[in-house]
Amino acid sequence: MFIIFDLDDTLIDTSACITPVKLEKALVSMVDKGLILDDFQNTLDHLLQIDRKSESAKSALEEFFEINEFDMKFLPEALQTVYHDYSEEIPVFPIENALELLSTLVYDHKMAVVTAGNTQHQIWKMKKAGI
Numbered sequence: 001m002f003i004i005f006d007l008d009d010t011l012i013d014t015s016a017c018i019t020p021v022k023l024e025k026a027l028v029s030m031v032d033k034g035l036i037l038d039d040f041q042n043t044l045d046h047l048l049q050i051d052r053k054s055e056s057a058k059s060a061l062e063e064f065f066e067i068n069e070f071d072m073k074f075l076p077e078a079l080q081t082v083y084h085d086y087s088e089e090i091p092v093f094p095i096e097n098a099l100e101l102l103s104t105l106v107y108d109h110k111m112a113v114v115t116a117g118n119t120q121h122q123i124w125k126m127k128k129a130g131i
Contacts, residue, residue, distance in 0.1 A: 030077055033077050083118065086121055093129060
């Protein structure tokens, strides 16, 4: 049998361990570029709340900008930070039992991983998660 897995939030717990860190870094980056906030922590909490209900960080950021009427000139910076900047200190964890499942299936099945993300970044995440 040939089994295809999606990477993010199927094998890697992206929404819980990576996305919040990246969104915070994006907010810091936007502030560094001139975005004025009344309260950084409250603004971050609001962004993370929106993200929990969104299909992607991109859609969360777009909604966040619209709700707060932020200048859209900061959006490309935020998207760059979320989708293209990564660093070794970001935690990357597999979904519970994912490694055990893969270890069991590898003997009798062909497997593949699909993802829409940046190839180098996705490979880095798999290695960091032990996949």
